Amino acid sequence: MRLLIVGSNGQLGHDLMAQARQRGWMPTGADMPVCDITDRQSVERAIESAGPADVPVDIMINAAAYTAVDKAESEPEIAFAVNRDGAEVLARAGRDHQIPLIHVSTDYVFDGRQTRPYRPTDPVNPQGVYGKSKAEGEARIRQLWERHVIVRTAWLFGRHGANFVKTMIRLGKERDTIRVVDDQVGCPTYAGDLAGALLDAAADVTGKTDGWGTYHYCNEGAVTWYGFTRRILTLAGRYERIRVGQILPIPTSEYPLPAPRPQYSVLDCTSFEADFGVTRRPWEAALQEMLAGIYGTAS
Ligand SMILES: NC(=O)c1ccc[n+]([C@@H]2O[C@H](COP(=O)([O-])OP(=O)(O)OC[C@H]3O[C@@H](n4cnc5c(N)ncnc54)[C@H](OP(=O)(O)O)[C@@H]3O)[C@@H](O)[C@H]2O)c1
DSSP: OEEEEETTTSHHHHHHHHHHHHTTOEEEEEOTTTOOTTOHHHHHHHHHHHSOTTSOOSEEEEOOOOOOTTGGGTOHHHHHIIIIIIHHHHHHHHHHHTOOEEEEEEGGGSOSOOSSOBOTTSOOOOOSHHHHHHHHHHHHHHHHOSSEEEEEEOSEEOSSSOOHHHHHHHHHHHOSEEEEEOSOEEOOEEHHHHHHHHHHHHHHHTTOSOOOEEEEOOOBOOEEHHHHHHHHHHHHTTTSOOOOOEEEEEOGGGSOOSSOOOSBOOBOOHHHHHHHTOOOOBHHHHHHHHHHHHTTOOO
């Protein structure tokens, strides 16, 4: 299986590359500054580097995105250029070369007012610039290239790159007290598990005529940022000294940020599991694996 992974240096892209190699596939990675998804010519060069024109790659996975949720509020033109226009460039390139596209999106396309898990068919209503730019990117792909799989995920944490888990461990070592939002509920998702699931989906749809559409994939279980933090620091405390004495639950109103977040963004992943034969594990098990990896005790 030959695949092109765009955004290969990011948190998710890194795990996609590593796991594709472990499977014995031939992944070609592309990322900034060499491959800019807003520039069709550089995407063309990435496709060429991944395979000759007469035998293009089997599938393309897009893990590239503008992911600075708060910064997006003050630089919307960059967020839309990457997340909307970049998605369009990839969809057009996929269509022109007949390469299916797996594209990663976000729970932030929803407004968070629902009280049951969001299904892929539920209407989107993003509240911030990042969510809007991702929702428009999804829409462009659907319009342009039918052989797509859009996978929305949430609250990503992985071994590579910056994320909430690493930030909380750092704060837990520096501070006596941490205040964490306790009225937003979501599904923490391990980048390694998402990478494996995306590769399973890639293997499943390649060469098939069905399976295209929009899906959700997260680790199992839902929690607030406060509950997630408590678990992170309890587990990290098994490996090193965590100084923090108090972790205090606070409402979102006491931690104002530039971008609004959905209060509830639990994703219903039933169709992903059914269509791609994937089983999900609880986020806590994935968190344990990540920490064992970081602290060097993984088997
Ligand atoms: N992180 C989360 O909590 C979260 C939650 C839900 C969904 N998602 C989605 O999951 C996917 C992967 O996220 P992630 O956490 O792995 O993101 P990430 O670590 O920020 O990685 C994104 C990668 O895309 C690259 N990139 C940015 N602009 C680009 C461009 N114009 N052309 C080519 N590459 C570009 C970045 O390069 P630079 O570093 O050089 O900018 C980076 O290597 C994204 O689609 C994101 O929207 C993430």
